[in-house]
Amino acid sequence: MSAAIGLEDVFVRFPVARDWRGRVTVQAHALNGVSIAVARGRTLGILGESGCGKSTLAQVLTGLLPPSSGRVTGDRDGRISIVLQDPNSSLDPRMPVWRIVTEPVFLHAPTRREALRAMAADLLECVGLRPDHVDRYPHEFSGGQRQRIAIARALSSKPDIIILDEPTSALDVSVQAQILNLLLALQAELGLAFVLISHNVAVIRHFCDEVAVMYLGQIVEQGSVDTVFADPAHPYTRTLLDAVPRIGTGRAHHALDETELPSNRTLPTGCFFQNRCPMAAAGCERPQILSGGAGGHLVRCHRA
Amino acid sequence: MTASPVLSIRNLSLEFPLWGGALHALEDVTIEIAAGEIVGVVGESGCGKSVTAMAAMRLLPERAYRVTQGAIVMLGQDMLTAGEADLRALRGSGVAMIFQEPLTALNPTRRIGDLMVEVIRAHQPIGRSEAREKAIGLLDSMRIADAQAVMRRYPFELSGGMRQRIVIALAFANDPRLVIADEPTTALDVTVQRQVLTLLQARARDVGAAVLLITHDLGVVSEYADSVYVMYAGKVVESGPTDAVLTTPRHPYTRALLQAGPEAVAPKSPLAAIPGGLPDLREIIPGCRYAGRCGLATDICRGAAPPQSQAAAPGHTLSCWHAEGMSR
Numbered sequence: 001m002s003a004a005i006g007l008e009d010v011f012v013r014f015p016v017a018r019d020w021r022g023r024v025t026v027q028a029h030a031l032n033g034v035s036i037a038v039a040r041g042r043t044l045g046i047l048g049e050s051g052c053g054k055s056t057l058a059q060v061l062t063g064l065l066p067p068s069s070g071r072v073t074g075d076r077d078g079r080i081s082i083v084l085q086d087p088n089s090s091l092d093p094r095m096p097v098w099r100i101v102t103e104p105v106f107l108h109a110p111t112r113r114e115a116l117r118a119m120a121a122d123l124l125e126c127v128g129l130r131p132d133h134v135d136r137y138p139h140e141f142s143g144g145q146r147q148r149i150a151i152a153r154a155l156s157s158k159p160d161i162i163i164l165d166e167p168t169s170a171l172d173v174s175v176q177a178q179i180l181n182l183l184l185a186l187q188a189e190l191g192l193a194f195v196l197i198s199h200n201v202a203v204i205r206h207f208c209d210e211v212a213v214m215y216l217g218q219i220v221e222q223g224s225v226d227t228v229f230a231d232p233a234h235p236y237t238r239t240l241l242d243a244v245p246r247i248g249t250g251r252a253h254h255a256l257d258e259t260e261l262p263s264n265r266t267l268p269t270g271c272f273f274q275n276r277c278p279m280a281a282a283g284c285e286r287p288q289i290l291s292g293g294a295g296g297h298l299v300r301c302h303r304a
Numbered sequence: 305m306t307a308s309p310v311l312s313i314r315n316l317s318l319e320f321p322l323w324g325g326a327l328h329a330l331e332d333v334t335i336e337i338a339a340g341e342i343v344g345v346v347g348e349s350g351c352g353k354s355v356t357a358m359a360a361m362r363l364l365p366e367r368a369y370r371v372t373q374g375a376i377v378m379l380g381q382d383m384l385t386a387g388e389a390d391l392r393a394l395r396g397s398g399v400a401m402i403f404q405e406p407l408t409a410l411n412p413t414r415r416i417g418d419l420m421v422e423v424i425r426a427h428q429p430i431g432r433s434e435a436r437e438k439a440i441g442l443l444d445s446m447r448i449a450d451a452q453a454v455m456r457r458y459p460f461e462l463s464g465g466m467r468q469r470i471v472i473a474l475a476f477a478n479d480p481r482l483v484i485a486d487e488p489t490t491a492l493d494v495t496v497q498r499q500v501l502t503l504l505q506a507r508a509r510d511v512g513a514a515v516l517l518i519t520h521d522l523g524v525v526s527e528y529a530d531s532v533y534v535m536y537a538g539k540v541v542e543s544g545p546t547d548a549v550l551t552t553p554r555h556p557y558t559r560a561l562l563q564a565g566p567e568a569v570a571p572k573s574p575l576a577a578i579p580g581g582l583p584d585l586r587e588i589i590p591g592c593r594y595a596g597r598c599g600l601a602t603d604i605c606r607g608a609a610p611p612q613s614q615a616a617a618p619g620h621t622l623s624c625w626h627a628e629g630m631s632r
Contacts, residue, residue, distance in 0.1 A: 173565055177564045184572060199494070
């Protein structure tokens with residue numbers, strides 16, 4: 001399997017404050033050594049909570065943000081597109097749908113209006129919307145339909161890879177189901193590679209082949225969805241999976257734990273998770289490396 | 305449970321007048337909350353769950369809506385006829401409200417301590433230093449470490465989970481008997497969500513306050529609510545003890561909602577999406593509001609509204625023409 005896109009040891013730092021000479025005094029460490037690879041036709045899930053660096057990762061993958069160090073590998077010439085979280089703000093309210101959907105094509109190669117409209121009609125049909133709605137505006141559609149428009153736009157440049165940045169978290173469950181079904185059908189039909197960025201454990205488990213769990217800009221656990229969710233090895237993955245409310249397990253009686261995410265301005269020395277970790281012990285003060293077990297299951301914890 | 309409920313919404317129908325018509329936001333909604341009970345209201349966007357809460361608190365803009373039938377009684381006060389002074393006495397002391405986004409609920413120009421002292425002194429005849437002591441006690445009860453330091457902070461300096469814990473601390477500042485929480489953890493991460501809801505649950509149990517927990521997350525309802533009302537398009541379609549409603553759902557919508565989640569099917573297989581969308585609430589809908597999306601719908605469903613509150617089991621009711629056929 002050739003990797004459609006990958007990252008090799010990528011670091012991203014943002015300047016937060018400067019002194020009077022303009023030198024950076026405080027930095028936000030958004031990504032701290034991330035390596036991933038996505039093969040054609042496969043789906044990689046990036047699971048993590050807010051502030052873990054998953055959206056920075058999306059920006060690096062799409063080429064919107066150059067990494068501070070490290071490399072982006074694979075084919076990146078117009079072959080990658082993105083679907084963002086909130087279709088209310090990602091679609092220009094003053095553009096008719098046909099313009100929104102074909103804008104990526106038009107920007108690469110100015111094309112005649114009639115050709116673009118025909119293309120838009122095909123794309124709308126492809127995502128389950130009526131082709132005769134090409135002249136409507138975004139406000140005339142429901143949230144789920146708007147997300148379909150965003151997907152149609154992502155498809156228009158005929159990409160190999162689509163980055164899905166929380167594509168369903170603004171939607172209701174019944175609509176989420178429609179969108180996930182559509183994406184899976186499109187993948188089967190077009191052989192697309194997906195990178196699904198989400199905080200939703202159930203969505204990642206359903207939708208992805210592999211998963212990388214992120215914490216404070218690092219991957220703490222990585223492997224096939226089956227192994228990671230059936231047998232989570234990193235204490236953070238366990239904390240995360242355990243915190244998802246379940247239906248039909250009765251009233252909760254949870255103990256309280258420490259849940260403050262450490263700041264990414266000054267990174268912790270040693271294991272990033274140690275101050276919240278129920279298993280913290282001697283050895284956690286050393287930096288942890290992402291090391292492999294059986295079947296490509298990688299864990300960044302010496303106690304796992 | 306107890307004799308007089310802290311909140312009783314009876315057969316409430318509410319509409320928003322529009323040019324040449326009205327949007328029928330709520331229809332025949334009945335919700336009752338007993339003292340000390342945690343009640344969930346669950347439904348998707350547009351189902352009327354927030355409007356219900358806002359109407360109960362009389363927080364909707366006065367001229368923008370019309371109550372066409374029904375009654376709201378909160379702590380013995382008729383909320384539909386209460387005057388501004390009565391409402392002010394009730395809000396913030398007898399009843400408190402927690403909103404989804406803690407950043408917009410906290411005044412960004414005020415320090416946490418000043419804000420809390422003001423809220424406490426608005427309802428209690430105590431001095432500034434005594435109110436400060438009380439505020440620190442409230443922050444401690446929300447497991448906020450170093451409460452003294454947090455009192456001097458502005459909201460933007462704190463994390464989302466911390467801000468929501470402060471909002472909860474404020475909600476409990478004047479010993480309320482009812483707390484209305486509208487999607488209190490939707491903006492938060494799951495690990496933080498658990499902490500916030502566990503604290504809310506513990507605090508409510510400690511002081512014996514009832515909680516109306518509005519959410520779209522069935523998992524949250526399952527873990528934290530004693531009983532649940534499922535709403536669809538402005539109507540309560542099913543209600544009862546949480547375990548009964550979520551493990552033996554009887555209404556087709558409740559069933560569809562439970563089946564639509566990714567947990568319900570094998571990975572990568574198609575999810576049971578609910579086809580179609582919400583009906584247009586500006587139109588008069590003669591039949592069941594879910595009929596357009598329901599797999600069981602027949603002519604009677606489209607022609608006449610199903611009777612409200614048919615009993616399925618003790619305390620477990622639903623509103624469906626096919627209630628009999630749904631019993632297994």
